[in-house]
Amino acid sequence: MKFNGIVFSGLPGAGKSALVQKLATRFGWPVFSAGGQWRKKYGELYPDHRITFEEYWRNIPVDEKIKFNDSVDEVYSEGKVVGDSRYPVNLRKLPLLLIFMTADLETRAARALALGKYGAADIDGIKSILSARENDEIKTGFDLFNYDYRDPNYYHLVLNSAKLSIDQEAKAIGSIVKP
């Protein structure tokens, strides 16, 4: 099968963005980030960060999330794109390589702490934020598509970023996708 694009799902903090950037540069494809789009909307609605992004996302109505997911499908149907989409279940009909990124909670929290992603939160605080986000995402996956988005059977490949370097991850993908 010839893949014409790559889509990443994965656990919060598992390193999707970094790998997406690396592959976009390598293939010369634009990046499409569903998470980034939601964050942009959040920034427009709550410039004062009155509520957290997690709270905002949790309270978006299911209909709006489904509509958003459909618009994402359109972007990917053109191919030549690398991006992230939490629930790429409907993208399986397209010639896209679907990848899930995982890593143990400890590693993800330590990484987020080093990057200063969650402000003043300490390691335990970050762990609870990440766990709460994962639970929200699991729940939304069931609400929207009645599936566990972490199930490896919905992806071509699951990469464990706690055990692989970003170069090894890029090599695994680069050996399959040849634009």
Next chain:
Amino acid sequence: MDFNGIALAGVPGAGKSALAKKLAQIFNWQIISVGDLWRQRLHKSGNDKLMGFEEYWRQVPKDDNLAMDLQIEKIFAQGSVIGECRFAKHLQKYPLLLVFVTADIDTRAKYKMDKYGGKTAGEIKEILKLRESDELEVGRKLYGYDYRDPEIYHLVLNSAMMSLGEEIASVAGIVGKP
């Protein structure tokens, strides 16, 4: 990190053996299969006429299972090996690439049609499901973990969505050219 061997685990019927054989050829490494070792042991015991492999493995004592895994571990520790194993977590301390192979049950039943000649897809599915739950139970009893947990492995390959060639390419991409 440089890998000096590959350990393949996976749900029953997901295509570990075919992948192991191909990779062993490519890297020119020794190949081992824990499933085959158990089958040989059943054959030697002379009980292979009395019971099927599934039935035999289900009643293997805990100590025998642990001893077998220890024997396998010694081979993996030497490197230059590609092997199938059920429980790979204790192999994390070696420079081995740990791979889990998965596929949905319908696809796996289709793969096994030849092997279980004469059986219907429904019957094969039941056999595979039973084996998976046996393996799950032994994994929990022996080691206290779910062997399907992706966090144990470097990568998980879905053989229902990837060709054998793509699986090999991704593994060889990480391990490097032999």
